[in-house]
Each structure stands twice: as C-alpha cells, then as structure tokens.
Amino acid sequence: MATRVWRSSIRDGLFKMLKSGPVGGGFAPRLASTAAGIGGVPKIPPSSKKGRLLTGTMIGLAIAGGAYVSTADEATFCGWLFKATKFLNPFFALLDPEVAHRLAVSAASHGLVPREKRPDPAILGLEVWGRKFTNPIGLAAGFDKNAEAVEGLLGLGFGSVEVGSVTPIPQEGNPKPRIFRLRQEGAIINRCGFNSEGIVVVAKRLGAQHGKRKMEETSSSLPSSGGEVKQGGKAGPGILGVNLGKNKTSEDAAADYVQGVHTLSQYADYLVINISSPNTPGLRKLQGRKQLKDLVKKVQAARDEMQWAEEGPPPLLVKIAPDLSKQDLDDIAAVALALHLDGLIISNTTVSRPDPVSRHPLAGESGGLSGKPLFDLSTNILKEMYILTRGKIPLIGCGGVSRGEDAYKKIRAGATLVQLYTAFAYGGPALIPQIKAELAECLERDGFKSVQEAVGADCR
Numbered sequence: 001m002a003t004r005v006w007r008s009s010i011r012d013g014l015f016k017m018l019k020s021g022p023v024g025g026g027f028a029p030r031l032a033s034t035a036a037g038i039g040g041v042p043k044i045p046p047s048s049k050k051g052r053l054l055t056g057t058m059i060g061l062a063i064a065g066g067a068y069v070s071t072a073d074e075a076t077f078c079g080w081l082f083k084a085t086k087f088l089n090p091f092f093a094l095l096d097p098e099v100a101h102r103l104a105v106s107a108a109s110h111g112l113v114p115r116e117k118r119p120d121p122a123i124l125g126l127e128v129w130g131r132k133f134t135n136p137i138g139l140a141a142g143f144d145k146n147a148e149a150v151e152g153l154l155g156l157g158f159g160s161v162e163v164g165s166v167t168p169i170p171q172e173g174n175p176k177p178r179i180f181r182l183r184q185e186g187a188i189i190n191r192c193g194f195n196s197e198g199i200v201v202v203a204k205r206l207g208a209q210h211g212k213r214k215m216e217e218t219s220s221s222l223p224s225s226g227g228e229v230k231q232g233g234k235a236g237p238g239i240l241g242v243n244l245g246k247n248k249t250s251e252d253a254a255a256d257y258v259q260g261v262h263t264l265s266q267y268a269d270y271l272v273i274n275i276s277s278p279n280t281p282g283l284r285k286l287q288g289r290k291q292l293k294d295l296v297k298k299v300q301a302a303r304d305e306m307q308w309a310e311e312g313p314p315p316l317l318v319k320i321a322p323d324l325s326k327q328d329l330d331d332i333a334a335v336a337l338a339l340h341l342d343g344l345i346i347s348n349t350t351v352s353r354p355d356p357v358s359r360h361p362l363a364g365e366s367g368g369l370s371g372k373p374l375f376d377l378s379t380n381i382l383k384e385m386y387i388l389t390r391g392k393i394p395l396i397g398c399g400g401v402s403r404g405e406d407a408y409k410k411i412r413a414g415a416t417l418v419q420l421y422t423a424f425a426y427g428g429p430a431l432i433p434q435i436k437a438e439l440a441e442c443l444e445r446d447g448f449k450s451v452q453e454a455v456g457a458d459c460r
Helices: 002-020 023-027 049-069 074-094 097-109 150-155 199-220 253-267 283-287 289-304 326-338 372-388 404-412 422-427 431-445
Strands: 126-128 131-133 137-139 160-166 179-182 187-190 239-244 270-274 316-320 343-346 368-371 395-398 417-420
Touching (some): 097 422, 150 160, 160 270, 283 289, 326 372
Parallel strands (some): 137 417
16 A cells, blocks of 8 residues: 555656756746746746755655665655655755745645655544644644645644735735744744735635545545534645735725635635734734724624535634733733634744844844744743633644644643744654654643643643
C-alpha cells in the first residue's frame, strides 16, 4: 500500500513539475502574497542556481524515498518523509522571504509535500462548534492567503487551516521589501498589508474544493445521523477557516466584511473578522467598543440572513491585537459576551519590539512582529481574556508557538485551539507531527485525559 501511494504521488508530482517547467516557471507560478491580474507576477529566473538546486534536492528525496519504501510500513515511511523535509530548510533560508513563501505555497498546491497517514493521538481530539478536530494545532491566516493549497496543507496533519486575509477587491498590499527574517530570534517582521487576489478568485478555488469534498462524501460514506458530530470540514479531513479583511482604500469596513461573508461563508467551517493587522491604516480602531459592537452586529446579520442547511451558519470569530490596554480588553470581552460571539483569536502580530528583538538591526522596520518574542505578550492577553469572558467563549491562542510545550501553555492559559505560522515558516512540515507528539506528552504528563480538560487550567 505504501509503495503504491508513494509511486503515485511522486509520478503525479514530477509530471506536474516537468509539465510546468523549471522552478522559476510553472513550479512557482503564483506569488502567494500578490494579487492576480494586477501588474503581473514576478518569476524566479530559470537559470537560478538556488532554484535548480532546490528542485534537484526534492527529486533526490523522491528517489531515495522510493528505494526506502519497499522495506518500510506506511507509518514508518510517513515519519521518514516528514523528517526528510528538514533537508530542504537550508535551501529555503537562502531565498528571499517572499520567494521562499511562494515556493512553499506552490509546493503544497502541487502536492509536493508529505501527507500525514498516521492517526493523531486520541488525547488530542476535541469538539468545538459542533465540529470534530482531530488535533488542536492549526495553521494561522497569512500563509495561504488566496486558498491555493488548502488540500495540501490539511494533508500535512494540521487540525485546521485558516486562509486569508481575503479582501473584496484584489490589492497588491504594501511595497516590497515587506517581510524580514530575524532568524536567531525565531521571528519575522512583516508589513504586507492584506495583499490578496480578492474574494472572487478565492471563492472559485474554495468552491472547487468544496465540490470535490462533497463528491467524495457521496461516493464513499454513509449518511450520518442528525445528532452526530461533524467529521472533518468542508474542504477535507481538517477544519477550514476563512479570514476576512478590508480593502485599504475602503471607507466602509462593515460593507467589506459583509461582502466577504456573502461570498465565502458557504465554504467555511468558521469565519474570522480580522480587525487587528497593524499594516492597514485605521484597521485597529475597529477594536473600540462601539465600533466593534456595530461591526459584529452587521456581520452577524449578514451571515444569519443567508439560507443554511441543518448544520447552520459557520461560527464567527474576531481576531484581536496583543497591543491592547486593560480597558480595551474589558470592552472587547463585554461585546463578545453580549453579542454571543463564537470565538476570539488571540492574537495578531505586535507593533512592539520586546527583547531581544529591540536590539536587532531590523527592529526599526515598520510592521507586525511574529514568532517567539510574541509568545509571552500574546499568552498573557489570552489568559486575561479567558478570565474576562469566564471561559464561555472558545479562544484560539496564536503567537510564538514553536514547540508542543508552547501549545500546552496556550491551552492552560485558556485556548481551546492553537495556531502557528512563523515556526512553520522556519521549521517546515517536520514541525507538525513533532508539536502534536510533544503536546500529547505534556497532557499525559500532567494527568489530563483530553485537551478540553486542560483548557484554562492556569486560570482556576
């Protein structure tokens, strides 16, 4: 079985690569962070030595894997394949950050990433919003901005993948360079500014994925009883979140989010209103009590006026910043409770530069900081919001997660689910099974029988 799966995936992947041309051509055809149809898409030169070396390495891994698989069972081979991706990390590190990002998204969209065949530890499974997550580890918005690689990313073993932020009208975002690596600190500064191909393009991609999923369900599964918890999501075995943004030049933020709901909510297992990016002028003002209350009411009304099947509309969450005062947090918690918001994501990137980033030569670059230096700040905000909402609202902890222990601390601070991004950008696919295994060990070590038992443990 493992041999057949391997040969099929390699044959299809290599065929796509050869058909598309060299790395600078079809293998990375689309800049994941640049709007399609606006000015054109820059390409990596076909003669790029780094590109040829990267392609050669991937083919070499494929050949080596083919030789290995004949003596390994599927689970063992799957583990080997994830570990083997570590050999690619140094090559990605040599590339410009956006070029590396483009290649990574393209690889996932072409199926040139490993697919997790091993079941998640049972202790990691949980139910949120009537949906079953096989594990609480999700990929945060910002990696797959335009929903190009949903299937490939879910196949890596994430419990959920959040695409976006998606804006109503395509926009290029801020001028380049706009992504800066702080490798020693395990951090990134970005000022992308909601670069998006727009909701029409994203809707077409998600619609195709949704249709494929429905066909698979129809042909391979039996009807489930009405009271059964939904297995997986609308795009595959994991849960799909859609993160909505506003256009930079828009004067009516609510109208932008409502348009996103009307166009994309049918494909989402949950929706996110992103009002906390530091790279869109005036966006964070929407976190004020009155502004947030008015916005959430309008978006909820837009969602609820649509026709929904028995499973009902997708949950609506708000993503907030870590740079908030105590009064700001009080106001957000009050609005969330009063309007029965389905959840909060805590948090987005920070405009602060905590140590050791403050001493870095790139500390003066404008934009949001993500990665390890954000962990303490975002986790403290998470814990405070869990207390303010009295544990009544599911929280997603995001910011600085790079180990299973980090995810565990987020959960103990009040997170029901956890997201990462920067650590994935540095560590690649091999990080995902590692974090899940470490999280399971943490839960078992402290006597918890499930993730849900550990949620908010440090707040009791």
